[in-house]
Amino acid sequence: MDRIEPLVRKPVASIPGKPAIVEHEVLADRRRVLTKDARGNVALWDVLLGTEIVLYGKADFHAKRRELWEPRHVAPWFTCDHRLGCLCITLTSNTAFAVEDYAVNVGFGGVPEDRKVNYGKLVLECVLAKWRFFVVQSIVQNCSISPGGSSGCGSDVVYGMRLQQSCSGSGCCNGGCGGRGCIGCGSSGANHRWGRANNCCYGGGGGDDVRPYYKELWPKYWQLETVPAVICSGSDGQRWRRLLTSFNGSEIEPDEVPTWVADVVLRSAIVASLVSQVTFYLLPVKGSNLPTLSITRLQAPHILEVHKVAKYCCEKLQEHGTHLEVLPGHRRRVPLSPLRAPPGTSDVQPYMPYRVLELTCNGLAVPYNMDLAAVRKFLWREDDDLTFHYGVRDPSNPAPHPRLEPFG
Known part of the structure; x- marks a missing residue:
């Protein structure tokens, strides 16, 4: 049989893909992750921001790892892997809320010195902010909320929490879930650009404190040029995947969104402090x-x-x-303080x-x-x-x- 010769021997065009991440290291602060891709480019990621924050280019990964080391002792609150070629952060109900830090250390301004931020709660609220928005909007419409805040369900709205607890006709229900939680997967590659936060306050707190307690702007909803994906295990063990921007409120609790996640994101539950x-x-x-x-x-x-x-x-x-x-x-050197000479004495000051x-x-x-x-x-x-x-x-x-x- 005669061999068929190809009509075109050279590609007309090629679409280069982003190189896969081949190595990573979670730094001692349990917030930043150092990565290296297949082309040798080294980058630094911030888990709380969901994006790269520093691009080092081609660099010695292990030398950079030693350079960034600092004496910190922070409990692990997530697991990290790069098996898919991208950086995958996994949160589970057992460890997601294990780490807190003072808000001023995280980067908030105009807050009390003793105000603390829970890392896991912050990440979940940022990742699922769009889902929460659509769910609360649906509940408000179904319960005919008046402009003053009162509802036909006999309860005022407190970030959707009280309304969710009192309105039985909502699209979300309570129930147990043994799912593994949410996995945020950021795209890999040296050409990834910095994420940009929108102008939205990070509101929170449970109970009767309904005011946003952080005056500084914070990425309540991550707006990144490279959109991460969210993978979640439902009550039946099946996993589903959504891009961060693809949530529409149809994801049901607990079948798709675990209750322990919805408690934090939707009902602003106060997580039990594990800070020893x-x-x-x-x-x-x-x-x-x-x-x-x-x-x-x-x-x-x-x-x-x-x-x-x-x-x-x-x-x-x-x-x-x-x-x-x-x-x-x-x-x-310890700074020295000049003693003021009495009036009329020499200008020479010891x-x-x-x-x-x-x-x-x-x-x-x-x-x-x-x-x-x-x-x-x-x-x-x-x-x-x-x-x-x-x-x-x-x-x-x-x-x-x-x-x-x-x-x-």
């Missing part, structure tokens, strides 16, 4: 002649940063008549150093940007209660700084 407490002692350095605080055994969330411990210590010492300064972090507080743990100066969990893991390294010692920093002989090796 750390017990620690605050004692003066022997021979420092500093007074002992009235309360030496304290307890605080493990996400509390050391600079707040230092500030607390100075405030309590001030009550005992001892005034010390708190420097941001640690500096090699200098006197500030009396600066120094916190140590196991004889090492504690970096003020570390949290209690990190101090316990990297400096204390014992099973009993953590112990800090406070003293006056000697500029000529300060406490040694810890040598923290990456992944050590």
